[in-house]
Amino acid sequence: MSNQSTLLPFIKKENDETLEEEAKNKITAESNVQPTKNQEFMNNTRSKSSDINVATIDKPTNTDDCILLDIDYDGTAQKAYLKLYDPKKNKIYRWYDTTGHKPYCLSKEPKQILLQNQQLVNHPGFVDIIEVEKYDLLEDRSIRMSKIIATDPLSIGGTSNSIRDIIKEAWEAHIPYRKCYLMDLQLIPGLFYKIENGQLVRVKRSPPESVKREIEQLFEDETQEAKQLLDSFFDLLFTPVPNIKRVAMDIEVLAEAVDVIPDPKAAEHPIIAVAFASNYDINEVHILKRKDMPQGDWISEDNVEIIFYDKEEDLLRAVFKRLSEEPFIITFNGDNFDLNYLYHRALKLGFSQDEIPITIAKNAILLKYGIHFDLYPFFHNRSINIYAFGNAYKETSLDAVANALLKKGKIKLEKEISELSLLRLGSYCYNDALITLELTTFNENLTMNLIILLMRISKLPIRDINRQNISAWIRGMFYYEHRIRGYLIPRPQDILAMKSETSTKAIIKGKKYKGAIVVNPIAGIHFNVVVLDFASLYPSVIKTHNLSYETVRCPHKECRDNIIPGTTHWVCKKRVGLTSVLVGFLRDIRVKWFKELAKSKDLSEDKRQWYRSVERALKVFINATYGVFGSESFELYCPPLAESTTALGRYAIQKTIEKSAELGVQVLYGDTDSVFLANPTQEQIEELKKWSKSFLNIDLDVDKIYRWVALSTRKKNYLGVFPDGTVDVKGLLGKKRNTPKFCQEAFSEMLNILKEVHTEKDFESAKKKIFDIIRESYRKLENKQYPLEDLAIKVQLTKPLKSYTKTTPQHVKAARLLESKGKKISVGHIIHFVKTVTPPNVKPVELASLNEIDVAKYKEHLKATFEQVLDALGIEFKDIEGYTALSEWF
DNA sequence: GCGGACTGCTTACCT
DNA sequence: ACAGGTAAGCAGTCCGCG
Numbered sequence: 001m002s003n004q005s006t007l008l009p010f011i012k013k014e015n016d017e018t019l020e021e022e023a024k025n026k027i028t029a030e031s032n033v034q035p036t037k038n039q040e041f042m043n044n045t046r047s048k049s050s051d052i053n054v055a056t057i058d059k060p061t062n063t064d065d066c067i068l069l070d071i072d073y074d075g076t077a078q079k080a081y082l083k084l085y086d087p088k089k090n091k092i093y094r095w096y097d098t099t100g101h102k103p104y105c106l107s108k109e110p111k112q113i114l115l116q117n118q119q120l121v122n123h124p125g126f127v128d129i130i131e132v133e134k135y136d137l138l139e140d141r142s143i144r145m146s147k148i149i150a151t152d153p154l155s156i157g158g159t160s161n162s163i164r165d166i167i168k169e170a171w172e173a174h175i176p177y178r179k180c181y182l183m184d185l186q187l188i189p190g191l192f193y194k195i196e197n198g199q200l201v202r203v204k205r206s207p208p209e210s211v212k213r214e215i216e217q218l219f220e221d222e223t224q225e226a227k228q229l230l231d232s233f234f235d236l237l238f239t240p241v242p243n244i245k246r247v248a249m250d251i252e253v254l255a256e257a258v259d260v261i262p263d264p265k266a267a268e269h270p271i272i273a274v275a276f277a278s279n280y281d282i283n284e285v286h287i288l289k290r291k292d293m294p295q296g297d298w299i300s301e302d303n304v305e306i307i308f309y310d311k312e313e314d315l316l317r318a319v320f321k322r323l324s325e326e327p328f329i330i331t332f333n334g335d336n337f338d339l340n341y342l343y344h345r346a347l348k349l350g351f352s353q354d355e356i357p358i359t360i361a362k363n364a365i366l367l368k369y370g371i372h373f374d375l376y377p378f379f380h381n382r383s384i385n386i387y388a389f390g391n392a393y394k395e396t397s398l399d400a401v402a403n404a405l406l407k408k409g410k411i412k413l414e415k416e417i418s419e420l421s422l423l424r425l426g427s428y429c430y431n432d433a434l435i436t437l438e439l440t441t442f443n444e445n446l447t448m449n450l451i452i453l454l455m456r457i458s459k460l461p462i463r464d465i466n467r468q469n470i471s472a473w474i475r476g477m478f479y480y481e482h483r484i485r486g487y488l489i490p491r492p493q494d495i496l497a498m499k500s501e502t503s504t505k506a507i508i509k510g511k512k513y514k515g516a517i518v519v520n521p522i523a524g525i526h527f528n529v530v531v532l533d534f535a536s537l538y539p540s541v542i543k544t545h546n547l548s549y550e551t552v553r554c555p556h557k558e559c560r561d562n563i564i565p566g567t568t569h570w571v572c573k574k575r576v577g578l579t580s581v582l583v584g585f586l587r588d589i590r591v592k593w594f595k596e597l598a599k600s601k602d603l604s605e606d607k608r609q610w611y612r613s614v615e616r617a618l619k620v621f622i623n624a625t626y627g628v629f630g631s632e633s634f635e636l637y638c639p640p641l642a643e644s645t646t647a648l649g650r651y652a653i654q655k656t657i658e659k660s661a662e663l664g665v666q667v668l669y670g671d672t673d674s675v676f677l678a679n680p681t682q683e684q685i686e687e688l689k690k691w692s693k694s695f696l697n698i699d700l701d702v703d704k705i706y707r708w709v710a711l712s713t714r715k716k717n718y719l720g721v722f723p724d725g726t727v728d729v730k731g732l733l734g735k736k737r738n739t740p741k742f743c744q745e746a747f748s749e750m751l752n753i754l755k756e757v758h759t760e761k762d763f764e765s766a767k768k769k770i771f772d773i774i775r776e777s778y779r780k781l782e783n784k785q786y787p788l789e790d791l792a793i794k795v796q797l798t799k800p801l802k803s804y805t806k807t808t809p810q811h812v813k814a815a816r817l818l819e820s821k822g823k824k825i826s827v828g829h830i831i832h833f834v835k836t837v838t839p840p841n842v843k844p845v846e847l848a849s850l851n852e853i854d855v856a857k858y859k860e861h862l863k864a865t866f867e868q869v870l871d872a873l874g875i876e877f878k879d880i881e882g883y884t885a886l887s888e889w890f
Numbered sequence: 891g892c893g894g895a896c897t898g899c900t901t902a903c904c905t
Numbered sequence: 906a907c908a909g910g911t912a913a914g915c916a917g918t919c920c921g922c923g
Contacts, residue, residue: 383907470907508910509898515909516905537905538908627907634907642908672905672910716904716911731903731912738902795901807899807916864913 056083056092056327056369063093063195065203067242067452068187069371070461071178078152080181082200083371084193085327087242092327092370095195101181102127103156104149105164105173106134106488111146119166120148125155126163134488137550138498140575143488145171153177172489175479182459183483189462190455191239207238218592222585225576229585236456237589237614241449246328246373247278248437251338252429254290254418260824264337267344270312273425274319275433279441282326285426285433286315296421299411300431306423316346317355324357324369332398332436333376335467339365364467373451373466375401375439383470383624388450388616394737395796395830402435406442409435444606449613457586457621470624471634477621478636481578490549495638499553502639503568504647512630513643517650519657519670521711521718523872525763526668528679529706529720532688534652535699536587537673538626541648543584544697548577549629549638566647569640579641583625590618649673652696659691669711669718674703676711704728707758710872719869725755733865740858742790743865746777750869767875774866781858784850791853792832792845800827810835814844821847 066084069092073080077096084093107114111129115121127149136143148163148170150156157164157173164173172180182189185200192203206212212234219230252273253262262269275285284305298306309315319342323329331338343358343365359366366372378384380396393404403409411431413420420428440447454465458473459480465473482489504514534540541547545564552564554572562570571577597603597611628634630642649672656675660667665688666678677685685702692700706720706728717731729735734747753769756762780786795811801819804812814833815825825831832845835857843852867877 474907506909511909513909518904518910533905624907627909630908631906646909674905714912733913736902736913798901804900809900809915811901868912 056094058094059096059198060093060195061198064088065192065194066093067244068189068191068193068461069455070189070463071182071187073153073177075152080178082187082193084195085242085244085371087244090245090327093195095200097181098198098200099185101184102149102151103153103177103180104147105156105167106132106171107146107148107167108143108169108171109146109167110144114146114148114167117167120163123150123155123161123163123166125150125152127151133486135486136488137482137578138490138494138555140550140555145488171491175489178461179476179479182461183480186484188236188456188459190241190452191235204235205239206234211238215589215593219588222588223576223581225581226585226588229581230589233585233589237453237594239456240610241445241452243279243445244328244448245278245280246330246437246440246448247276247282247322247326248330248332248433248440249322249334249338250275250331250429250432250436251341252417252425253341255416261337262341264340265344267341267348271315271342271345273429274315275426275430276322277430277433277437278326279437282322283430285430286318287422287426288312288315289422294421296423296425298423298427300427301434304426304430306426308422312345313349313351316342316349316351320346320355320357323367327370329367329370329372330436330440331372331374331376332432332439333374334372335365335374335377339372364463366463371462373440373462375436375447377467378447378451378465379439381469383620384450387620387623395828398432398435402439406435406438443612444609446609446613446616449610450617453613453617454620457617470620471628471631474621474625474628475635477582478578481582487578490636492635492637495549495636498555499549499638499640501568502643504566504643512639513646514650515646516672517653517670518672518715519653519667519675521669521713521715522666523711523713524874525708525710525760525872526676526678526706527708527760529668529709530677530680530685531674531703531705532656532677532685532700533674533703534692535591535701536622537649537652537698538645539583539587539622540698541645541652542626543580543587545644545648546571546577546580547641547644547648548579549636549641551575551577551580552638552641552644564644564647565651567640567644569644571644579625579629583622586618586622590615590622594618652692652698655696656688656692656700659688659695663687668709669715671716676709710754710869712868712872714868717868719751719754719872721755721757727751727755732868734868738793738795739865740791740793740861742777742780742786742858743862745790746773746862747865749773750866754869763873767873770866770870774862777862778859781855781862784853784855788834788845788848788850788853789832791834791858793834794830794832797825797827797829797831801825810842813840813842817842817847818844 063084064086066086068082069085070083071080072083074096079097080101081094081096084095085091086093111131114129120126130147130149132145132147133142134145148167150163153176155163164170187193192205194201194203216230219227251271254269254272255262270288272288272290273285276282283301283303284307286307286309289308289310307318309318339358343356343360346356357368359368376396379393379401385391385393389405393401399409411428413428417425417428451462451465454473455462458465458476460468460473460476464476479489502513506512506514551572552569554570554575556572556574559573560570562573564571594611594615598608598615600608600611603611626642626645629636629638631637653670653673653675657667657670660675660677663684665680665684667675668678669676689700692698705723707723709718709720711718719730719732720728722728729751733739734744750770750773753766757766793811795809797811797815801812801815811831811833815829815831819825833842834845834848835841835854836843836848836852837854838852841854863877870877
């Protein structure tokens with residue numbers, strides 16, 4: 001960029017006089033660009049050290065403290081190398097293995113027998129066999145195993161003639177070498193290391209001794225195993241995360257047609273803008289000049305450098321320079337789009353592989369030098385959405401996620417990207433990069449902290465946290481704990497051979513075992529309802545009953561009488577279960593330490609957010625552990641473990657219901673881990689809590705108190721009002737995403753009336769107002785006063801259009817109509833359709849008009865929405881329809 | 891040939 | 906591609922009906 005000198009405070013440009021003049025005029029006329037600020041910016045222009053060519057330095061001999069981010073394997077050197085980030089120098093170091101560690105797998109055959117296998121010993125990658133001792137948890141005994149060592153990972157597995165196939169039965173042979181290496185060296189991604197004289201050294205950053213002692217006291221009564229875990233987790237949960245300097249990138253491509261996303265592999269259209277937004281001093285947008293396209297006006301932040309290009313090749317070269325210099329690049333969907341498009345477009349324009357700092361990996365797109373983190377798969381991860389962000393966003397588009405978390409979204413466009421003036425386009429592109437960046441910086445870097453903490457807990461490098469799901473994270477955590485203790489990592493079939501049977505029948509057809517109890521609600525309005533719930537029921541049950549894959553149905557005869565109620569499974573009495581300790585520990589440290597501090601008002605915002613990050617990261621692991629053991633795709637899948645967990649959960653809620661009755665408290669409703677109590681006294685609540693702690697050994701807490709609750713006859717459907725007037729709506733049609741907007745809005749008007757209700761008497765006037773809402777809505781429907789979009793039913797396509805073979809739901813009909821008009825429809829798309837009077841009675845909003853709307857159907861929708869609440873209030877919908885007819889008569 | 895009873899499919903929610 | 910349980914709405918099938 002040095003050949004493009006700064007001529008204007010605001011705009012950097014190439015050599016185009018006309019554009020310069022235009023820019024000058026435009027910018028001085030712009031109200032949102034303040035000259036003083038620009039002046040400051042010019043004076044503070046960063047000093048660009050010309051020595052920086054790439055983000056990475058290879059094989060350093062000495063470094064400052066660095067954070068371990070990633071690991072890869074160099075096929076030529078036949079060595080693993082780490083990517084370490086130095087937050088002070090803003091550099092990535094590549095450290096190559098100096099220990100001589102080699103890939104291997106395990107066999108149960110003795111060394112002597114294996115040596116007779118000519119195919120094995122003659123394998124070009126074969127190195128040696130060493131006898132080792134491992135502990136077999138499933139059999140609860142030590143075993144001798146043979147460790148077969150190879151020169152490179154592919155010799156172990158991954159080709160048609162790999163060692164793991166030659167020896168037929170191999171253990172630990174499917175663990176990627178990168179991960180195997182980290183475990184063996186006990187390296188934890190996300191923690192600090194430094195290089196001293198070429199050697200890797202762990203940098204310990206434990207909490208202050210006083211804090212350590214305070215926490216150790218909290219674990220005084222816990223098992224020895226739990227105390228050991230605590231000791232090994234201090235570093236993980238207390239080492240601060242450095243402020244990683246990072247740059248978010250977004251690109252715009254000249255699209256061929258409306259609503260068609262350009263194909264990155266074909267990369268047929270020019271890249272017309274690329275923006276970078278950073279949490280330090282890189283904020284710039286690169287724009288391609290186009291014939292007849294006016295400059296237009298800038299509508300985003302100030303202090304953004306704008307660089308124009310005549311040639312797309314020059315633009316790409318500047319972008320690639322950034323991608324080589326910057327250690328940490330963030331995108332939103334860069335794997336599928338931005339980096340992918342850049343790569344293929346560059347090839348198409350004649351760039352050589354060496355000139356492109358991007359590598360296409362199997363399930364990711366990586367940078368040759370720095371780290372690429374794609375926010376799309378991360379936010380798309382269900383566990384992250386639910387446990388870390390409280391289900392804040394309903395779909396994973398940049399706009400939806402940003403609106404939910406940052407309260408701001410993409411710039412609304414009044415025309416197509418291809419029609420935007422140059423600076424408008426630049427603003428739009430820059431804004432996307434900026435909100436992408438802010439998704440990692442908001443709330444004191446909550447997301448970034450989470451990412452690093454998830455790495456530490458799962459023991460996985462950053463790329464796996466980025467792109468893998470919760471089961472892979474939990475697997476990472478479990479495998480590590482196995483490896484460092486010398487436990488053999490079991491194969492899925494080893495567990496299933498002993499533990500595939502279940503003893504309960506699921507209520508839902510096709511499910512493997514019985515789940516939770518849902519208590520039949522007592523319909524009606526109930527005042528002063530107290531909801532008690534068990535503090536993380538399943539994790540508690542796993543901890544208190546010593547549940548783990550190796551302890552449920554253990555091999556000992558003497559444990560067989562230790563039966564889980566409601567099942568035929570028994571639990572080990574001799575050995576402490578690994579899952580039990582691990583989940584129990586994570587749960588305890590969260591509730592005993594981090595949860596409180598995350599809410600503490602005495603702390604600085606910065607500190608509080610840190611505790612929040614830790615608390616959320618722990619929550620992800622705690623809450624998902626039960627589920628993964630019941631999932632066939634999880635490598636430690638163990639049906640009896642999952643089944644025992646829900647059985648004990650049912651036992652806990654069942655006993656609580658019985659105890660409530662015994663205390664004379666009516667249970668109005670309950671679901672899985674909660675009971676809704678009708679107007680209990682303080683003493684009764686205390687009594688129940690005390691009983692739970694002593695009898696079940698699970699904490700039962702007051703979760704919420706309602707001024708009143710309207711329970712319908714349906715389970716998982718209710719509405720409650722808190723003392724402060726806040727309304728709590730669960731499961732009702734009025735809050736479902738697919739309910740038409742006009743229904744949702746009428747419903748929300750009803751809530752506003754209901755939240756004013758304090759007494760039985762208040763309901764009378766409330767009812768009248770609710771009648772009015774319904775009547776008004778009916779009238780507007782009949783007079784077609786609602787815009788089409790308000791009538792739209794919004795349903796997500798959960799699989800490709802072609803895969804709907806058994807039935808054709810309405811949203812699929814609508815989607816196929818759209819497709820026949822040339823629109824591309826893909827999985828995850830939310831189809832907006834309306835119901836019409838003529839067959840097929842469905843039309844996508846885009847193709848429908850108001851006069852073909854099926855009014856009767858919409859009246860039914862409204863009726864269904866209100867009925868769910870009205871039947872709790874003891875009102876029959878007929879009354880309203882009668883009332884409507886009557887009032888219209890007069 | 892049509893409608894009611896029934897089952898199955900699909901989606902969105904709750905814990 | 907972490908679990909099971911529940912509700913709603915529609916699609917599709919079967920059966921009876923002189």
